[in-house]
Amino acid sequence: MPGDESKQMLTGPEVLKHNSQDSCWVIVHGKAYDVTDFLPEHPGGQSIILKYAGKDATAAFDPIHPPDTLDKYLPSSKHLGPVAMETVMREDEGVDEEEEARQERIKQMPSLEECYNLLDFEAVARRVMKRTAWAYYSSGADDEITLRENHSAFHKIFFRPRVLVDVTTVSTSTSLLGHPSSVPFYITATALGKLGHPDGEVCLTRAAGTHDVVQMIPTLASCSFDEIVDAATDKQTQWFQLYVNKDRSITRKIVAHAESRGCKGLFITVDAPQLGRREKDMRSKFSDQGSNVQASAGSSVDRTQGAARAISSFIDPALSWKDIEWFKSITKMPIVLKGVQRVDDTLRAAEIGIAGVVLSNHGGRQLDFAPSAIELLAEVMPALRARGLEESFEVYIDGGVRRATDILKALCLGARGVGIGRPFLYAMSSYGVAGVERAIQLLKDEMEMNMRLLGVTRVEDLRPDLLDARGLSARSVGSPVDSLSLGAYDPLVAPGQRVSKL
Amino acid sequence: MPGDESKQMLTGPEVLKHNSQDSCWVIVHGKAYDVTDFLPEHPGGQSIILKYAGKDATAAFDPIHPPDTLDKYLPSSKHLGPVAMETVMREDEGVDEEEEARQERIKQMPSLEECYNLLDFEAVARRVMKRTAWAYYSSGADDEITLRENHSAFHKIFFRPRVLVDVTTVSTSTSLLGHPSSVPFYITATALGKLGHPDGEVCLTRAAGTHDVVQMIPTLASCSFDEIVDAATDKQTQWFQLYVNKDRSITRKIVAHAESRGCKGLFITVDAPQLGRREKDMRSKFSDQGSNVQASAGSSVDRTQGAARAISSFIDPALSWKDIEWFKSITKMPIVLKGVQRVDDTLRAAEIGIAGVVLSNHGGRQLDFAPSAIELLAEVMPALRARGLEESFEVYIDGGVRRATDILKALCLGARGVGIGRPFLYAMSSYGVAGVERAIQLLKDEMEMNMRLLGVTRVEDLRPDLLDARGLSARSVGSPVDSLSLGAYDPLVAPGQRVSKL
């Protein structure tokens, strides 16, 4: 039957027979596939597939794989054809208390209008997202110090606002890699959009279209690249984020395709030779596996590594400076290195004719204690200025941005633009396209207001002189607290309410 | 009937017919007004008026509008005359649980004598004020970082007190803009006094009169300007705070009037080309609107922006340095720029013959991450001294002042006086005039005591030498905490009580 063009409709019981490592079939979107030979090659490991051997794997498959995955990677001979889904026994999943509680929280979630800033979406998403999805999006490396430092580093900078400037008309528009944008921020690339919303990354595309915001398309999207490009309007600018494959011919093909579909920039990720250890993600994975884990207690090291590892095994850890010339030879898109974390690496990029860098630590998801981008930016820009490169070479940052004031600080220091990732995922996961649109609108409102209050009417007038950034390089690691003394101290209290005496 | 001098008494049902955008009447203080034509011009938007179309709007009208508003802005032809209020159906507002709980808290509020400092009033006010009023007074921009930094920045300064100085007699008196004052602090301008107390700003005037304290009259007072001036004694000094209108003829008229009524200083607000986003205020507004908000969930961006936006649309964002000469030409009052936030802007003000500046970030209500005034003061004064301007040019600060030590620090650094806003609003909202009087008395007591302990008997002897201000420019943004380690650490505890064994 396999390979046969005139395929007959398969039944559930037929598929179910192939439920082992020796013969492993799975159903995805109503069609059966023979993945027996593919098992050892599966980037996410074979155990996750075997869990669905003989069964319908659609729900688990979707968020992790773009829809064209099976066509691309599984020989058509393994495509077994449609299954009569009514004959497939639905597993009685029992009562999932966690999911029930989540559904209850979703019913009570606040209206979109009650979200007044990007952090509000995060608070809502934390309550309404599936635990595994939340864990994947929100997690960072190790102790998540860098994850949080990314945000709090912005707090080390204060403004020096000008007054008595005519700010009747304020414009937030700018140009990024030579293309106009309504704002100096963009939606950066993040993986696995369907974990948060069934429509995945195209939600972001649509909201970006509404607001004339640049979107960077991720290699590891849940939607296929083409779906994302198709969802854009003619006037929309999209960039492409690239994880470089060990097999450069695949990379070449992907890059060529992105360029042909109109992408205006190639962002090569350089901070992820291997995807990071994110313990929240790993823990959420673990609990999914239920009681069988218990059996192995004490016996062997569990290799479960969360979603991040499952999807990234193709990435080439050998990628190096030597490869850059080759990239320049295969595309005319401006090339930007995403994830640069040192001054000297930035200068090297500028010197070899790269268009720019994104100073980034991958959202705090890779190396804990990597520096925050905003702090690094304050070191990078003077070095570029000293070499006269601050105009020709574009510097972007991402990580921890939640407020327009964050963006304004980066622009004052010299960034060309600022990438925002998680906040839009949270808006999308909670409220879909409308959520992302409101998130962008709120940020635009904040930005216009705050430029006015800074006494600045155009993006190009944002200068270091408007900042007090002296606090930037200072680390304030609190000394340990003296518990005994803290316990003995009787804190002052304001006058309390009177107790009515009846 | 409208415009008719011999107006007949209107009835509730008659008014109620005009309850739409097409014909919109409202009742205020027992008189009906036709505001149909005025709807599109209402600075606070028309929806808030339509909520009361055909009904009695007095309760909502009062805190936001000085009593002369309707006379000033609505043509007399739209004044429809008295309404027989017994015929107006009172809306059954149902049981307002929140208000009932508040009334209960008011019954149990502590006696005035139990308030020992300015912060005590704040704690009481938080419990007894209406939520919307509290939200309007207490809120700040964005994450309220500057709001709180204003207060905590004072904590970066320590004293270097002198001993063995004869401090039998201590005087806190000084002169502000050439007029004597019993103390070097003043009541600064704050909007919408009737939100906190039905008598509004005149409470502040009366307490200021009792204690010989200068009051700055706000443009956006709930009481009319004349009511506030009338409430003052002959010997009382009042200043006028000005929001500049897009229509300069209105501004000219207001300034001339203030001068004619005896105001001794003109404080032009320069840090508010647009009033800030204050999310607490916005959120409190939102909840007021009840269930109809829900209907629009997911559909459109809600434009509700809290009280601040509603009252400020007349302010001119084009106000600039070029306007200053004009102001000098229209008044003989000394002109002070309120809201200056940079050293160079201060110097510019001094150089063009302005009498002084108030270093201020508008109580943390405008641009988050604007610097605290006390920190800015420490940068401004050396620059003025270097130019020999420290005596002729008066520098004031406001924001975050809660203790006499705060005031003493500012004066040691070189401030002429210190403005205090919210604490007096909280005292007024909780205890009326007596509250404000006690608040001032407490501050005077603290000040006299602390001057004595500093070894200083006169305001003019407060000098930088009495401070250790080395900590001022340091930002201490705590590094992210290591949650796992914090959770694993077993804190030391003092010996516990013995458990009786029976």
Add this chain to the structure above:
Amino acid sequence: MPGDESKQMLTGPEVLKHNSQDSCWVIVHGKAYDVTDFLPEHPGGQSIILKYAGKDATAAFDPIHPPDTLDKYLPSSKHLGPVAMETVMREDEGVDEEEEARQERIKQMPSLEECYNLLDFEAVARRVMKRTAWAYYSSGADDEITLRENHSAFHKIFFRPRVLVDVTTVSTSTSLLGHPSSVPFYITATALGKLGHPDGEVCLTRAAGTHDVVQMIPTLASCSFDEIVDAATDKQTQWFQLYVNKDRSITRKIVAHAESRGCKGLFITVDAPQLGRREKDMRSKFSDQGSNVQASAGSSVDRTQGAARAISSFIDPALSWKDIEWFKSITKMPIVLKGVQRVDDTLRAAEIGIAGVVLSNHGGRQLDFAPSAIELLAEVMPALRARGLEESFEVYIDGGVRRATDILKALCLGARGVGIGRPFLYAMSSYGVAGVERAIQLLKDEMEMNMRLLGVTRVEDLRPDLLDARGLSARSVGSPVDSLSLGAYDPLVAPGQRVSKL
């Protein structure tokens, strides 16, 4: 009857007739006194006496007044003689819930052996002391910033311990003002010992005798000066702390008496021209007065100022440098200025031939934001060394000392000795003499152990080289926290317990 030598026994009803401002008698320790004329002169105000007019005032009188007070200050003509106490109606004080709860806590207090350090006593005392007593001892000025900074400033200093030093024999002995002491710390002067323990300051004297520790006798002791001296052994060293009276003849008499009784040092308090505002103390006072306070709500400023004000009205705010020569003329005791808070004042003291200073801010009870003594010490000693005065002039510090490491840090910086006050009061209040003895023993044990671990065997070898004091002058005032982000962040957690499924 008054003034009559052959006094008859008075009865309760007789005394009770004199219960007003016009004729005010009170009973103290079984004897009646006519205090009518004395009312206006009472340093603590007359209202507190009138509360006991016609009644037995012993319980309120005792902690505040040394036993010889009535003999000293009330003419013998006003001593009315003994009262038949069985005829005095005991006031039914009703059920005092607070006191009952305290008695319950006392029953369950931990054994003395469970206290392992000075902070343990503080934790116990907080639970078992009367609220007013705890409030008086533990309170500080204003926001109690200096109170706590005194302790935490020691945390800014780390050690640089030597190793491979023969530390078989370690000695903590030293000499203070030329007299030997077993340790380089002393019990400093604190007021109103009977608030904490019925025997008052003699508890401290006895424990000091046991351990060969110097005690500084306070002017404001609950015990009389002579009682305290009498309680000492022959070999014990005592110093005398002096509040200077407006009437210098009283001061001269007191000083001469102290010298004649063998005091070895005169410590003149210079940081208290007026006693501080301590709000905890004020609040505790307030609640004592019960419901009648309520009556005055809103009407007038309450002048209740806590215990501190009640006892200190005789102190001369005019005391100045000019007085020092006079002090040198009236005593041969070495004179030390207690409460110096600046480098220049220290140098001035050294230059005019004073024996030493105590760098102190009065335990954080006077001026909030006064510098901690340990921080000041680090500035003072280099200035003294630069003038060659570090040996001849003795510098002491007090405030915030809880650990031997605190003392060692002070000594390394150059202090001759360290005063400790509250911790011994807490030990005394909780466990009496045995408590103070154990507290001293614990501190000695810590000191010997820590000198050994520092690689030092003698007090005179404690040098600045053993410290890393670079952190001292840094102020770390935390930036305001970003509440929204803090609320949205999902902290990492260690693996939880498994939930048993039955």
Add this chain to the structure above:
Amino acid sequence: MPGDESKQMLTGPEVLKHNSQDSCWVIVHGKAYDVTDFLPEHPGGQSIILKYAGKDATAAFDPIHPPDTLDKYLPSSKHLGPVAMETVMREDEGVDEEEEARQERIKQMPSLEECYNLLDFEAVARRVMKRTAWAYYSSGADDEITLRENHSAFHKIFFRPRVLVDVTTVSTSTSLLGHPSSVPFYITATALGKLGHPDGEVCLTRAAGTHDVVQMIPTLASCSFDEIVDAATDKQTQWFQLYVNKDRSITRKIVAHAESRGCKGLFITVDAPQLGRREKDMRSKFSDQGSNVQASAGSSVDRTQGAARAISSFIDPALSWKDIEWFKSITKMPIVLKGVQRVDDTLRAAEIGIAGVVLSNHGGRQLDFAPSAIELLAEVMPALRARGLEESFEVYIDGGVRRATDILKALCLGARGVGIGRPFLYAMSSYGVAGVERAIQLLKDEMEMNMRLLGVTRVEDLRPDLLDARGLSARSVGSPVDSLSLGAYDPLVAPGQRVSKL
């Protein structure tokens, strides 16, 4: 009977007769011993032995004494021979609620696979270990400031990662004291392993063998030295940690034995002339003694000092630099000084031909406020480099290490290797050998991953240039918090859930 070769079986009642100071027998592992004469010499004091006089002391004996203790220290004449254990009355220990609760927690402990990092083991151990054992392992000196600073000091350092480096192959191997090791960390010496696990230190030996990690054998092990060496494989490297005995002949014998059994390094502890005061440990001891403690309340100073003191009385406080030459004369093992805490002491060690030092403060268990090793390292290495000693002289650190990033920071600064103690004890106490193995594996995984993300493939390429260590010497001791203001501030909150109205 005693001393008789043909010993008869003793009975419980016979032994029980010898239950006093006059004649004291105890049973250990089924044999009786007469310890009457030994009582005064017992390093842990006699009271602890008398508690078991006439009874079976095995459970208390085991964790504190290596199995060969009785043979070594008690003359064979005091070995009374076997006891018929069935005749020994088991004490009815009643219901131990604490132990029952602990057993319950053990039943619910998470599976080993749920531990993802070293801190996870600590969190589990805290729940499942006996209180006294946890107290002994986890406690530190005084307020445990250094204990926690050891960990948090690492947080002051951030990385400067390189990108675009080929990191396909990463190796963590290195050589320590000339012997190869799979990793640059080792298991450092810690006392009393059987408190945590019945098998004691051999658990660590076995896991070290599995992973090719060096183990440092402690003088104060629960297992005998030979048991620990015997548990190692042929290829395993072991070092020996030495507490120097007052009787140098014992020390000489021990060192010679260690060398003969193949130890590859002699680590002489120099930071413990006396073992520290650890109050958690002392408190846990106290509560063990139950109600009889109560009897002595108020009467005398309790000398109970926790486990640390009980086991360390033999250590020589006279050990000094003069002894070093002697050590060099008695062994060919490279000698390393463990516990050096100053730059000059490090240089002195280097100059007199010592092989290296361990910068260490004994895990924060000796002198509180001793500097963290990582901070000290940053001062030591430049001094060594300036003298050209950084290669020939090996510097190790220990204290506070929990993450591979901690290790990498130390190596970048110049450490040769990093010692880890408590984390492996916690893993052992919770999960035995498998726990320690997983802990090592996790650390290896982290290390390989993080080297890759740093852009480094070999240990020797870890250089200071990869760090931003500017924050290291800064002390951030938080200023006291303003309680009143904190209480009055109304924190921002994200939109809440909607309340369903039914």
